Amino acid sequence: MAVPLRQSVAVGxxxxxxxxxxxxxxxxxxxxxxxxxxxxxxxxxxxxQYPEHILKMRLTPEQCWEAIDECGAPVVxxxxxxxLLHPEMAAIVEGYVxxxxxxxxxxxxxxxxxxxxxxxxxxxxxxxVHMDGLQEEHDHAVNRDGVYERAVEAIRMAKxxxxxxxxxxxxxxxxxxxxxxxFFDEMTELRVDGMMISPGYPYEKAPDQEHFLHRSETKDxxxxxxxxxxPGWRFNQSPVFLDFLQGKYDFDCTPWGNPTRNVFGWxxxxxxxxxxxxxxxxxxxxxxDWGRYGQASGNPKCVDCMVHSGYEASAVVATxxxxxxxxxxxxxxVFKR
Numbered sequence: 001m002a003v004p005l006r007q008s009v010a011v012g013x014x015x016x017x018x019x020x021x022x023x024x025x026x027x028x029x030x031x032x033x034x035x036x037x038x039x040x041x042x043x044x045x046x047x048x049q050y051p052e053h054i055l056k057m058r059l060t061p062e063q064c065w066e067a068i069d070e071c072g073a074p075v076v077x078x079x080x081x082x083x084l085l086h087p088e089m090a091a092i093v094e095g096y097v098x099x100x101x102x103x104x105x106x107x108x109x110x111x112x113x114x115x116x117x118x119x120x121x122x123x124x125x126x127x128x129v130h131m132d133g134l135q136e137e138h139d140h141a142v143n144r145d146g147v148y149e150r151a152v153e154a155i156r157m158a159k160x161x162x163x164x165x166x167x168x169x170x171x172x173x174x175x176x177x178x179x180x181x182x183f184f185d186e187m188t189e190l191r192v193d194g195m196m197i198s199p200g201y202p203y204e205k206a207p208d209q210e211h212f213l214h215r216s217e218t219k220d221x222x223x224x225x226x227x228x229x230x231p232g233w234r235f236n237q238s239p240v241f242l243d244f245l246q247g248k249y250d251f252d253c254t255p256w257g258n259p260t261r262n263v264f265g266w267x268x269x270x271x272x273x274x275x276x277x278x279x280x281x282x283x284x285x286x287x288x289d290w291g292r293y294g295q296a297s298g299n300p301k302c303v304d305c306m307v308h309s310g311y312e313a314s315a316v317v318a319t320x321x322x323x324x325x326x327x328x329x330x331x332x333x334v335f336k337r
Contacts, residue, residue: 002166002194002234006123007075007102014074015320025256025285027073028313031271033262034059034092038082040108040142044170044200047081057263064092067261068101070281077128077258079106090118097124104128106168110147112154121162126193129155131167133175134183141170152190159191166194166236173213177224184233194236197225198308199245201272215295215304219247237308240325241315245306249318253294253302256285257313269293271309273301 011028018026035058036047048055059067068076076096083089084107096103105119106128119125132141135148158165167187171180187195199218213221222245235242243249255270265277266284270293278284294302294310305311319325 002236003238004102004123004164010100010102011074011316012320015317019320025290027071027257027259028075028316029258029309030068030071030073030076031258031260031309032059032064032067032076032078033080033260034064034078034083034086034089035263036081037085038080038108039085039110040082040144040147042142044141044172054263058086059261059263061088061092061095064261065095065099067281068096068099071259071261073101073259075102075104077104077106082108082110084111084115090115093119093125097122100124102126104166106130108142108147109151109154112151113157116154116158116161116163119163121164123164126164126166127158128166128168128196129192130169131183131187132169132171134179134186137175137179137183155190155192164193166196167192168196168198170198170200171213171221171225172200173217173221175221175225177221180225184230188230188232188234192234194234196236196308197222197242197245199306201305201307213304213306215306218245218304218306222246238312238315238319240319241308241312244311244315249315251311251314251318252296253305253310254313254317255290255293255310256288257317258309259284272305272307 036050037055038048041048078089078092083105086092089105093103093105101124103125105126108130112127112129129151130142131148131151132138138148138151139145155165169183184195199213199221222242226242226246240249244251258271259281260267260271265279266281267274268276268278268284268288269290273293278287291297293299295305
């Protein structure tokens with residue numbers, strides 16, 4: 001696995017502290033969307049479909065830092081939109097690093113080469129580059145030719161400068177397992193520090209609604225992709241979550257595990273669904289009817305979801321509660337680094 005040891009230890013200590021305090025619901029990763037504006041129109045994402053006055057909105061650095069101070073999550077994933085379009089993004093990242101939070105700056109990498117001098121390599125910071133497969137698949141997903149090549153160039157530059165670089169990949173029912181495996185090989189050759197993979201979720205505003213995976217299709221696809229993981233492949237994810245995607249385990253969703261703070265407030269109930277907003281973390285966690293969400297609830301919007309933002313936290317918490325799963329994760333951490 002490719003989750004840094006420092007991060008694994010910090011998250012483990014954080015979970016133990018929550019258990020000692022008898023907290024049933026707590027966040028692991030803050031999903032921050034400081035703006036919705038983007039320089040791409042990906043077919044599986046609807047954020048760019050917001051009207052212009054909303055696309056002009058953005059969170060201030062103080063609002064971004066307040067969000068992590070409120071919820072206390074040890075990790076923050078900065079998405080959007082395209083975070084590098086935020087004029088104060090470097091300051092926002094620096095504020096999180098000062099707080100010893102593990103920061104993943106998600107980017108399509110179009111502006112990464114120009115903006116790289118604004119950031120400093122370090123153990124608490126990673127660029128997470130959106131890569132939806134090999135060149136043909138990726139350029140189709142982002143609806144623009146040449147983006148894959150620009151992202152590859154930016155990854156090479158970032159690695160040469162000492163940055164930690166991961167990738168994030170969303171897969172749909174059009175994915176060819178052999179092409180995905182070839183993509184893993186190519187990212188490994190680029191020396192990426194870890195890959196994150198997840199099935200897509202049908203955002204209501206997404207232009208393409210035909211190619212999202214049903215639950216049975218997700219399990220079949222990921223079984224074929226992960227049937228024998230090559231020694232060089234490094235995933236920036238829990239091994240138990242990867243097993244969950246293949247149907248080896250069955251968890252319910254933990255929507256509060258990866259809460260979302262964006263320009264509207266704290267999004268209910270999760271990063272994927274928008275059913276209102278809370279003005280504070282306390283209002284979100286204590287004022288949301290969580291029983292309405294997750295596969296067990298029967299909510300039709302949840303029945304096919306197996307996305308990392310809902311289930312990675314479930315896998316991590318299950319690992320911390322099970323000696324057997326904990327031993328599996330420890331083996332991955334120690335012997336497959």
